[in-house]
Structures are given as C-alpha cells and as structure tokens.
Amino acid sequence: MARYIGPKTKIARKFGEPIYGPDKYFERKNYPPGQHGNQRRRKTSEYGVQLKEKQKAKYTYGLLEKQFRNLFKKASSKKGITGEVLLGMLESRLDNVVFRLGIAPTRAAARQLVLHRHITVDGKIVNIPSYTLKPDQVIGVREKSKSLEVINESLKNSSVQKYSWLEWDSNSMQGKFLNVPERSEIPENIKEQLIVELYSK
Missing domain, CATH: 3.10.290.10 (RNA-binding S4 domain)
Structure with a gap:
C-alpha cells in the first residue's frame, strides 16, 4: 500500500509547523520548501485553505486519502459535531x-x-x-x-x-x-471544521 516515506521536514515546512514532532531542520528553515519558498505568496483561496488542513491531518496521522475519506463518512454518521468525532476516531x-x-x-x-x-x-x-x-x-x-x-x-x-x-x-x-478524548484534550493543531466544509461541498 502506498504511503508517504519522503522527507518529513519538507512536509512540515509546507504546513508551517513541525507536524511530525521536534525538528531542528524545520526550525532552521521555517518557510515553505522550493526555490521560491521564502518569498511572499499570493493569498490562498478558501478551497486551498480547506484542502491544506485536510492534508495536514492526513500526514499527521499517517492516513491515505481513501482511508481518511472513509473515516470521515463514519464520523458523519455518528452523533455529535462531525469534526470533533473525526478527531476522536483518529485518536482511537x-x-x-x-x-x-x-x-x-x-x-x-x-x-x-x-x-x-x-x-x-x-x-x-x-x-x-x-x-x-x-x-x-x-x-x-x-x-x-x-x-x-x-x-x-x-x-x-x-x-x-x-x-x-x-x-x-x-x-x-x-x-x-x-x-475517547474531548476536542479540548487533543493537542494537534488541526482546524477540523475546515475539513468538514471541504468534504461537505
């Protein structure tokens, strides 16, 4: 099964935070990867912001797209706030x-x-x-x-x-x-509402 095994610092720089834990290389290059990484970028669209948040959650918990989508469907069918239920399921x-x-x-x-x-x-x-x-x-x-x-x-x-x-x-x-932990107990910096909005389109 395909799974991301590339440079982790590159992914962390893409999201602007050390999602894989403490990273001395990330601290040294705290800007997006690529030739123009440290230049000012144009404003990201609403869709782009939502997609980035979903990708961050996927990389953080090590899930593939299909797995993540299936987990979201399960979370949607359960009682409670979908985004919080999703994070609870990831933590479980x-x-x-x-x-x-x-x-x-x-x-x-x-x-x-x-x-x-x-x-x-x-x-x-x-x-x-x-x-x-x-x-x-x-x-x-x-x-x-x-x-x-x-x-x-x-x-x-x-x-x-x-x-x-x-x-x-x-x-x-x-x-x-x-x-299953409450949302306030989960330390991950993930805006789960943006993921819900992305999949609800």
Whole structure:
C-alpha cells in the first residue's frame, strides 16, 4: 500500500509547523520548501485553505486519502459535531495510541510495531494499525518484545506526557485507553471544521 516515506521536514515546512514532532531542520528553515519558498505568496483561496488542513491531518496521522475519506463518512454518521468525532476516531486508532503512550517515538514507528506483531490489545496480538480501541481496553507490549531496544529507548526518552484519556504502567509495559478524548484534550493543531466544509461541498 502506498504511503508517504519522503522527507518529513519538507512536509512540515509546507504546513508551517513541525507536524511530525521536534525538528531542528524545520526550525532552521521555517518557510515553505522550493526555490521560491521564502518569498511572499499570493493569498490562498478558501478551497486551498480547506484542502491544506485536510492534508495536514492526513500526514499527521499517517492516513491515505481513501482511508481518511472513509473515516470521515463514519464520523458523519455518528452523533455529535462531525469534526470533533473525526478527531476522536483518529485518536482511537491503535497506532496513534501506541505513539501517545510513548512505546514508539513517532506514529510511523508505532505503525511498524503494530504491523510486526509487537503490540497486544487485551492480551491478544493485534497487527492492524487502524484498529479502533474501545474504552477500558488494555494496550501492551508483547512479552517477547519487551526487551526490544527501539521500544525501551522510546519509553526512556519519552517525556511521558500525561494524557487524561490514557493510563500507563511502566512495570508491566501496559497502558489503558480510558475513553475517547474531548476536542479540548487533543493537542494537534488541526482546524477540523475546515475539513468538514471541504468534504461537505
């Protein structure tokens, strides 16, 4: 399946913010990529602004267009504000929660860990990154994988930022997905209403 594996700093510069996390190269070149990147650009159209916001969300969470569109359709059919429901669903993905718990340094690395069968949900191996977690499900590192350097390095270097919807036990290397987070709890700088407006056209 095609997935973006190109230069991440280039994408971050395109959106004007480090969407993949701290990036020293982004800080050095905080302007759009390309030959004319640091020149003043003409005003972006309303459609352009909406499209950019959708692309930002896609790259941030590592989804392809078809996946993102399908997720939006599901969000549209649920009760609540569509944009907020969409972000809640993105945050409930297994690869995202593995990243949030600090088991992996990035969402791409979290996706790899899930695909390579290093992650369990309620004690059973789950190798589907898009698996949607339900409240009170337990996410853990498989017993055989607890000594993996990549996981231990990530846990050691993670600031163990506390998210109110997650719990982590470093001794058992297990975390719990307590609930789908509210919009105010999600730190991503995404204007979800613009995405809703784009898909509603």
